[in-house]
Amino acid sequence: MKIHNKGAMSVKNIKLNVILILLAVFTVACQTDEIIVFSDENFENAIRSELNQPEGDLMESDIEEVKKLDLSNAEIEDITGLEAFMSLEKVDLKNNQIDNVAPLKELKNIEYVNLIGNKLDNKQYQRLNFLWDDGVKVITMEEADGPGGFLWEATKGETTIYLQGTIHAGPKDFYPMNNDIESGLSPYNCVKRIKKTTKKGSF
Numbered sequence: 001m002k003i004h005n006k007g008a009m010s011v012k013n014i015k016l017n018v019i020l021i022l023l024a025v026f027t028v029a030c031q032t033d034e035i036i037v038f039s040d041e042n043f044e045n046a047i048r049s050e051l052n053q054p055e056g057d058l059m060e061s062d063i064e065e066v067k068k069l070d071l072s073n074a075e076i077e078d079i080t081g082l083e084a085f086m087s088l089e090k091v092d093l094k095n096n097q098i099d100n101v102a103p104l105k106e107l108k109n110i111e112y113v114n115l116i117g118n119k120l121d122n123k124q125y126q127r128l129n130f131l132w133d134d135g136v137k138v139i140t141m142e143e144a145d146g147p148g149g150f151l152w153e154a155t156k157g158e159t160t161i162y163l164q165g166t167i168h169a170g171p172k173d174f175y176p177m178n179n180d181i182e183s184g185l186s187p188y189n190c191v192k193r194i195k196k197t198t199k200k201g202s203f
Helices: 006-032 041-051 102-106 122-127 129-133 179-185
Strands: 068-070 090-092 112-114 137-139 150-156 159-165 190-194
Touching (some): 102 122
Parallel strands (some): 068 090
Antiparallel strands (some): 150 159
């Protein structure tokens, strides 16, 4: 007559279940570490140069701590794959041939983007609104006159108003500007730039 030790069987089953759970977790973790796919060879080469990883597959685990990339002057046309850099805070894409900024939308931690010297049309400027609205500093053209940009003077008769800011370049259909801006400036028959000097408080 056999007597089964229920306590021993229970402990054995618990250990087996723990092992199975650990194996499942390990398998899922391995599956989520995917290879990053790039559509642009120049883009991939620039990324590899920044990461000092010239060969082999680039995995998501390889770039999970990357917070800054300098990809300027690399003849990049397509930035597909940049969306995998989820920790990225600053990226310099200056002087490339980029005509689609959509991947930037997936970068939840991005704070600064330099897009000077790229092929951005009106549609791409509209896409950049999601970054500007989130407070991301996006540069699309060289800033002139040093910090603070330009000071503009608008006059009508004896009335003069001053506007401070920079100009963002865009295609012809980028204009007219927002209706509030257009209507606010329309009464003034002259808008001109005032050159800043180094003397505090004068222009």
